[in-house]
Amino acid sequence: MPQNIPSGSLSTAPDSKGLNVRPDLLPESFFFLEKGQIINQEVSGKFGANGTVFRTTSKVSFTGKVYTICQGQVFLQPCGADTTKVNAILKPFNQPIKGLAIKYIVYRGLNRSDFFEGDLIKSTATTGFVDVIRKEFTGLYNMLGITVPPFTAQHIGFPAGTNQSVDDLIDDYFLKISKVEVTGGTATEQPKKAFELPMIPRGTHLGNVTGSIGIDIVLNEGDYTVANDPNPFQLNLAFARSADHVLDQAIGNTAFKKKLIRETATQFLDIAAFYGLHTQGKGKIHMSDNSVLQTPDEIYNQIQKFLTAQTTYLYIQGSRQRSYNFYGNQNLEGSTHNIKIGPTASNLSLEQFEAGWPVKELAAQPSLVLQLTTDNNDAAAMYVKQGVLHADTANEDYFIRGKNLLQEEGNGADTNFTKPITFSLNKTSANKTVASFVQLIYEGKTVKITSETPGPNPGDPAVSTSYDLKDIDDIFGLINVTPKVQSKGGNELAYVIDQNLLLIDFESKTRRKDIATVTTKKVEDLIMKNDTESLPRVTYETLLNNIRQNVGGFFESRAAYQDNSNSGTISYSDKRNNFYQLAFPYYLQTEKYSGANGVQFTGVSLYMDNGTLPSKKVLGITEDENNKIKTLISDKLLNNPKFYFKNELEEESAFYQSSEGIEYKKYFLAVLGEDQEGKLTIAFPDTPVYVTTLDSLAFCSEEYGKWLPITNSINTEPINLKIL
Template structure:
């Protein structure tokens, strides 16, 4: 059995015990969505996998008469009609302040509010500043205050379009994405005129405000955030659009999809949703607060919180989510099976002793539903090929087996003798009496290496395709076809797209080993002057550190890594700041000239103040080079494409030495993408070379060519 730790570890700081077996206590603070606990739920109303073809995203509850419905957190609201019932509306709440730190929620969808609480028969906002629900009183107050503060502006009627509700069927198109309304893309692409469908600012409301009432039944979806962008020509059958927003209840349904890859893509969307019972169950760890109704005193004990969950069928279920390589769900590529003659993918049980082999995912969906025994323990073993950088990061879940600040690797993960499975990873869920309390466990797993086979044209059948091992750097830079949701508001802002899905990556350190980190990444576009008449458009991909476990070294000036704050959608560089890409403090760039094959290259290196080791990876290419990658992806209909680095020396431990005695690496970049579920590497017809001097910044010759004018001048007066 693995060594285990006391669950009280979660009350300690992550710096004690050098981070070993220590995790922070999950902090949660929210409002209960109904006024009381008197509701029931039938099995056909529950969240989760119903069959191999249906996954219900909406948790529906039933009750007698009317109940008040409340905002679970502070956020911005968007009101929509409910399909099939003209007396009902749905409300989409986009959190402004996350109710559980560490679990990014994109939307909370309330399905089945009474329309009369919001809209009059004359299609204006119901109530007044002193009458109606707390919601309408609040936004009436904000509306009146705005015009009181702007006396020279004529106050109009409060149209329902100001809260997103269409005044007529022609006002909105059901295929429009929900994001378009929250991010107010008021000017359509390619035009300069404001689109009246989008020309409004949605209201923001406080946590716990009474939204309105529901009668007899009510449904709720919790949608997790993966980023504020969309993918051009996305083959995923599911969209967060107005059709989804208006449904009385929603299920992912594969029964009408005949293409196997399309089915698999649709099933991936199950990982975007969270059960509301598990959401509230996470508040029972001793660090949570739930407010109910109009009370100013929160529920904080597991007994009082669990009592609110009694009506849910899923009140005792733990939902396990595992993200594996390339940000796909566990075994998406059928590479996590135990053996060629064994299709099982995990061992799971209440304890290590009773863990049994099975296929991860209830009813073949990528979410595993598990009811633990009275002690709340869950033991999980993943399949592995035992490669040295195998690792697991626990995003959410109380680990009791050995780990290092949420990371499980090395001897904590791999058996001493080669095995098809990792060591047990043991979790503890909250319990009350003899019952486990609903919970949510989220894991990032890279326990196996991945291979991509080179594409060979059917016109060259004699060519044997080469297999390439995906290095961790090959699993990072994506977003090739991602488009920004909101528009650029000023010339001081650089268009930026952030991928919120976490990834595991290694960083070199001074002890010639690797530190391990978890990152997000972003894509930033800029334009720099070449001369008086020309500009160069560039694309920069940059990782953003979320968490890290460093290996101690006497050569380090500090062992505390810099955690990035992601700048979603637009980066504001300010009126007095040079508007080209540069990393945020404490990072800066330095130029270094070197010669490669007779050509002078302007090299870029990433530095950190006070001599610290960087914890960031950056790729810089021109927009023209980026377009070449996108053209190949479009030509072959690729999905989930990422940049692949083919080392010209075929060995990451080797490097070139220039005439100036500079050490550098040179790569040809290509792309790896999915073709009907298979992972394939496609080379670029016109070869694109990128260089790296420090293994942190990777740049093409054209990207860095004019960098001395940018970074050389800008940083010349800094004291480093």
């Protein structure tokens, strides 16, 4: 039965100490195949790595009905060269597993005859999908009092003629804004965007399959495109239309492009592991006969014909949101080994995590224990994004750091590795491991970057300078991306969010560090200087996902306010200065002070309306300043760029003190990215871009701060005044 589900949030399950407890996942979805029909899978159809290729499509032999896994929009496309089949791309509206962001679910090989009669939608509703869209289509025209036109395939986005290109991104269709063209006084929609993608309830009979079906689950990294992206793989219509999809390193014509293709494997999730996750945190899988699967035995029995039904997948995100050891910084000295892994702490194998592909597949493993390499720096930390820690592994709300992570010298401990981290894997009553995946964010070794600058005289050798990657250098990216969520008009701003989590630190008054996971957001807007002049600017900010604090009874606590992390648009009025500002309860406040040379500066600090310590970091610069960095990225052909903050006083802990007694730091903004060989490099603009900070939370340029509208904790409405 189709199910429309209201959106919700994670429940909480605190213990008496508020430690070591994870909110229930509450996964809830519909099984995509009709119950009772025969399912089989060949080795050639199973998800995962096979030499230099990685199969993202899990393919099974099956004949019967197919259902929508969750509520979402559906986009139909051809299926390879087979004119009797179609593919369906489902974009979730309600995520079936809280905390697991799915971008698309791709069904490959549905019978075309269940959807279309020639170029028209079927006139008789033989599936729930056709029934839903026909009722909506006829209902709309009846409501408008207009004769119902022929319901063509193009009305729901299916290609007609050459109006779609295989190079078009799938996002262009889900996030499209229809545009009207006027020709000879007649207004018509652009053919490419003259359609509406239907919203379909969970559990809707989508179509039927005869012989076999493939399914891909694509994880969400954000709704944006990257300028000059060198990755040969793109989520485009070529991918959407494939009858069967694999990532093939052979299409990369350089070693770095092959590496990027391998990295792409972390964007996909096995369907068996997806359903296996329902054994964690009170999950429910609805079936076509109205039964509901909840126990490990019930769920395993339903997925057991998938050859990966007992496979645990290990995903580890390392520095700069790349996979573990992407930059080679995790290897033991003189070796390619970088992980100890096995079923128990006394039975670990020394291995190379990323050998082949950066997704570790562990078949029928009864439990999981691992140790990762570390240099024992005081910021080393791990966050368990997905997975269940065993009770023997000490943690702070699934953050692992300090004495919980690092080993003490002595007693034969190999301090090149973390302590053993143990995960519990769900099993059936017959002791069979149920498929799942463990996803970690880990930063345990300092990343070192070497920058080369020309010698002082022509012909002199280049001067090499080594830098350590600081926490702030791994935060603000999105510099050269374009949001796919489009604004509808002049009075609307589109903003973009990177959905990949980051580990960051906040300095606490106990001289210890609070640790948090965040996503990042970028907004481009403008500030009115006066009635006629404006200043285009760019604001980057972190959005809190989770935080673990070091709080004593005599110190202020840091806000645990969770931010909205969905891309979208913001409406505004051009009649007054109410352009983008931080969401309540955060606000920025300016303060004038005298610099070291006596020049007046405008400092910017971040505050909370309720007086607690902010759990956010902000970078504010003008559009011109941002464009200098974007030009540098383009000129140097840098990939995965982020802002690099170089302290003008060289030593990171050093700061200036104004004549008013205000302490501040001044940074020279550069860009850190991967060159065309994948090597990390720092590039500095010819014309310096400076930002200052008073609180190590808000980093703003002078021009950004000078024109910042006045706000305060009582009234956060901006005032259209220049700050003098």
